Amino acid sequence: MVLTKEDLEKKLKLTKEEEAWFSSPSSLPLTISDYYFSLIEDDANDPIRREVVPSILECNDDASIDPLAEVDHSVTPRLIHRYTHRAALLTTDRCFTYCRHCFRRRFTGLNSGAISTQDIDKASNYLKDHKEIKELLLTGGDLFTLPISRLDYLFNSLKSSRPDMILRLCTRAVVTFPEIFTQQLMDVIKKYSYGAPFLLLTHYNHPRELTKESIEAVNKFLSLGIPAFNQTVLLKGVNDNPDTLEELCNSLLYNRIKPYYLFQGDLVTGTTHLRVDIKDGLALEKELRKRLSGLAMPQYTLDLPEGGGKIILTENHFISEDDNFYYFSTPEGDKRRYPKK
Numbered sequence: 001m002v003l004t005k006e007d008l009e010k011k012l013k014l015t016k017e018e019e020a021w022f023s024s025p026s027s028l029p030l031t032i033s034d035y036y037f038s039l040i041e042d043d044a045n046d047p048i049r050r051e052v053v054p055s056i057l058e059c060n061d062d063a064s065i066d067p068l069a070e071v072d073h074s075v076t077p078r079l080i081h082r083y084t085h086r087a088a089l090l091t092t093d094r095c096f097t098y099c100r101h102c103f104r105r106r107f108t109g110l111n112s113g114a115i116s117t118q119d120i121d122k123a124s125n126y127l128k129d130h131k132e133i134k135e136l137l138l139t140g141g142d143l144f145t146l147p148i149s150r151l152d153y154l155f156n157s158l159k160s161s162r163p164d165m166i167l168r169l170c171t172r173a174v175v176t177f178p179e180i181f182t183q184q185l186m187d188v189i190k191k192y193s194y195g196a197p198f199l200l201l202t203h204y205n206h207p208r209e210l211t212k213e214s215i216e217a218v219n220k221f222l223s224l225g226i227p228a229f230n231q232t233v234l235l236k237g238v239n240d241n242p243d244t245l246e247e248l249c250n251s252l253l254y255n256r257i258k259p260y261y262l263f264q265g266d267l268v269t270g271t272t273h274l275r276v277d278i279k280d281g282l283a284l285e286k287e288l289r290k291r292l293s294g295l296a297m298p299q300y301t302l303d304l305p306e307g308g309g310k311i312i313l314t315e316n317h318f319i320s321e322d323d324n325f326y327y328f329s330t331p332e333g334d335k336r337r338y339p340k341k
């Protein structure tokens with residue numbers, strides 16, 4: 001594992017900004033798995049490197065620590081109920097590799113640790129009383145950093161109180177630590193693959209992350225009948241160009257992972273240097289729509305500040321209406337009308 005400056009320097013010649021982080025580090029620790037570190041090339045502009053090697057640029061911005069107001073929406077110590085029909089459970093603050101763009105810096109890597117049995121029980125009781133919740137996101141941190149026995153307890157508790165509720169397994173471990181998906185771990189997932197399904201939610205940001213090892217890990221879920229969806233974060237210097245995103249989305253779909261969201265960066269402390277302007281994001285979205293099939297196309301999504309919720313960003317095709325017609329622009333810029341009923 002890469003945890004120190006010396007570990008990084010075994011392979012990389014650090015830039016001034018990277019070097020400077022170590023004299024005043026931000027709260028999100030440096031941790032890179034050996035596997036993910038092996039994907040990095042010794043080039044200051046390497047996109048994989050930008051995702052995980054810290055830089056002093058993280059330390060001089062004053063964005064919010066909790067822009068999605070998750071703390072305000074916490075209903076038990078680890079359960080966030082922001083949307084009526086789905087909720088998110090923070091199973092641990094640990095990850096195998098910390099992403100410098102992490103949107104949950106208020107929590108991730110800060111030593112609150114694995115969810116306790118009491119907090120699992122509290123969440124289960126709440127979910128039992130709130131049947132309107134149809135889907136639960138198991139997130140963090142990364143739930144697969146939990147010991148297998150704790151995962152077993154968690155799944156057992158949730159399945160007992162809500163066998164009808166879909167469980168989303170939100171993990172970056174298939175990208176950063178594929179070797180964790182041992183037969184023993186997959187057996188626990190298989191054991192609870194009854195009733196409402198598990199869904200796998202991955203977090204690939206760059207086509208170079210779709211390695212043989214990583215695809216094999218995803219295939220273990222697919223072979224249990226668990227479908228896979230991907231959430232990408234739009235990141236400056238990592239994937240903010242149409243060629244990279246086109247290749248990423250096509251490879252995801254080819255590997256049976258549906259591109260679900262392309263997230264605009266949240267206004268989180270320490271991530272300003274990785275954010276893309278929304279106008280540039282919209283131009284990318286428009287270009288991608290020309291290049292990708294409907295299935296390969298993710299939804300460009302903004303989680304509005306101050307807990308405003310998620311909205312989809314896309315080019316507006318509606319122009320106007322009169323007494324008899326609605327008017328639209330075609331993707332090529334022509335005009336069409338459609339009658340009112």
Ligand SMILES: *Cc1c(COP(=O)(O)O)cnc(C)c1O
Pocket residue numbers: 068080082083086087088137310
């Ligand atoms: C994004 C999010 C969800 C899930 O939203 P979907 O649009 O259904 O993917 C649930 N809870 C919280 C707190 C979220 O931020």
Ligand code: SF4
Pocket residue numbers: 094095097098099101102103104108140141142172
């Ligand atoms: S894997 Fe997810 S929770 Fe962990 S550091 Fe990355 S973005 Fe944050």
